[in-house]
Amino acid sequence: MARHVAPLVALAVMGCGSESELVRGSFDYECVADEDSACWGTLSPTGVPDRIAVGGLFAIDYKPFEGAPNHAVVPVSNDRASSNSSGTMQLVEEGVQALLAQNLTTKATSDYLVVNGVRPADLFVSDEQDPSADPLPSIELEVMMPTTFFVRPAGPDGATLPGALTFTWTTEDPMVATVEVAMGTTAEATITAQGAGTTNLTIAAGVVDVTFAVHAVGGMMP
């Protein structure tokens, strides 16, 4: 997927607060995959979220106020964050750390930014692709009526975290419900009740997972 920057509303929901330390340019958050709920929306972007999911993929662009935008944004330490040649980054530890805006021509560091990695504590599932949508406490489905759901990570305080994680979806009893993950994003899946009954649906991302009871109504009991 082509990168796109995070819409204002989505970032407002997640908390938009990290700013350039030397105020010589602007840092902008970029989503690198559709799993990143920071980019679920259509409005224009601004800033860098004040918290990012540990393990989530993201990118940050730097534009200096003066001169050509010829910078790479890289983490200070590979012990706490990783980055690849295309600029995709991942915080591997919780806590604050700095990202440097390095001028590719002069090799000087023009500016830096402090970001805060937060380990996801929960996964929220909703039937809307909206980072502020209320999480569903349970799932009820009509037999043979496919329904699409979306998942996003949340921190210990219940606030949605930006960053693209990879999710897996598993139903315990496929005779009751099957799950089909969307093409291009593991944050979206369609669940179809195959027969009346109840089964468990587990969604996982790294060390965090949630399990829902899926109640299927109508049709014949398997």
Place this chain on the structure above:
Amino acid sequence: MMRALPCFAAVCVIATSACGGIELEQTGDLPIGSVTSERIEMPVGLAVSVRLKSAKEDEESALVSANKMIMDTSPTGNLHEFIVSAVSVGSTTIDVQVNSESQGEIEAVVTAYPAAPQ
């Protein structure tokens, strides 16, 4: 008189900028750690901007780390301003240079990032 000089010199090394040596000023936020003219200490992964106040406007300055794999330095393009980065846990020194002459060394310590409270 000559015997007194080494003693005076020792006092001058122990004291701070009052002796006309290094005067380092922190110019950016550092959420954890500390910066003085004698020592920079911060957890791995953090960075801080500093300015060498003791260098004059018509002089060139540099901060040269003895071990960039522990603590690295980079000019910002602003006069006498540098970003010091904590790359990995350990201790080293940073040589403060003005017009390519060493003005002395700063202790540079990178600590492990503090564990989150349980």
